[in-house]
Amino acid sequence: MTDYRIIFEDPMFPDEPAKVLVPSDNWLADAMAGKLAPISVHWSLQDDEQKAIEEGRHEAFKHDHDKWMQQFTAPRIGPLTKEEAMEYLVMKDIPRRVWAVEHNRPMFKIVRTEDVPSDRQFRNAWRLTA
């Protein structure tokens, strides 16, 4: 089990509870071994797909082959620390509207796993506090 979790709230869905991102141990090992592609590769693919969704053509959408192949061919970014890997994960798996836009309160937080409650009885009422 990884040491960190990332708790975030999505400003597009303010009534939804706080979400918890759980990193994969296997992916973290790859990140620390320097096997990741630049984050810009993922952003480029996400932007193309988001444009297709907004234009109503997602069902017929296919990634540009050369851009898609960058996931495998772009030079690797080198070994990351655990903390740097968590930052990479924020930029890859959390919508940009959460972390790239200034809000009037923190919208995400990298925490240690033991700081996340294990009692899920009131899971749908979880909120991120400072």
Added chain:
Amino acid sequence: MSILKVDTIQTTSGDGLYPARAWVNFDGTGTVSIRNDGNVTSITDNSTGNYTVNLTTAMQDANYAVASAGHATTTTASAGRVIEPYNFTSSSVRIATASSASGSVADNAIVNITILR
């Protein structure tokens, strides 16, 4: 370590073979955690019985198939769960787990997701 890179895998008679492109086995109860996975960066615990699987390497499109299985507990044979994938993108899919008896969303101790394309 050797790496085999191919575009197509076939049987000797020319029939296609389609290995899994990604898979994950996670516990959606208590402290949500991934037991093991392949080609998965992370999962997001969105709310009770609702998760997102985030892929390390995106698929070429969002028209892949998701095979799923799961159970409420790890040890007891009990009322079943339904697992429903939705909100497909090339790099993520959202998963809802619910009681097959009541239809109410509920956490699963076992959630197995396999992505095939």
